[in-house]
Amino acid sequence: MFELTVQRDFLATHAITIAGVPEAPHEHRWSVSVVVGGDSLDADGLLCDFHEVQRAIDAVIDPFRDGDLNEIPPFDKLNPTAENVAKHISELLSVPPGVELRSVSVTEAPGCVATWVRA
Incomplete structure (x- = not known):
């Protein structure tokens, strides 16, 4: 069993509502970490190409870059x-053939990470 983790970052503003009270808009350097896994390596000794996963993540997060x-x-x-x-991100991400999406973690501030995990 093998896993790869690929991380991509983007800047974006947001303002969440907590208990009915909206926050003021503020910017984060968001970090997205995607874990893919599989049982075997290819003839080159790779689970998959890191760059393929990077491109897949970018395709999902590019609309968020420098936006609100x-x-x-x-x-x-x-x-x-x-x-x-x-x-x-987990719902839109298209991972390379031969691997499965295991988790997507989003860091909005140092030490503040939310993770979606495949059930």
Whole structure:
């Protein structure tokens, strides 16, 4: 069993609502870590190419770069919490053939990480 973790970052603003009270908009350097796994390596000794996973992550997060998450679907209608961002990425991410998506972690501030894990 093998796993790879690939991390990508982006800057974006958001303002979540907690207990009915909206926060002021503020910016984060968001970090997205994706874990893919599989049982075997290919003829080159790779589970998959890191760059393929990077491109897959970028395809999902590029619309968020330098934007306001509260104005970008689905977060124009969904509270843009780190948890919801992780779930959204997991739903759209297309991983390379031969591997499965294991988890998506989203860090919005040092020490503040939300992780979606495949059930």
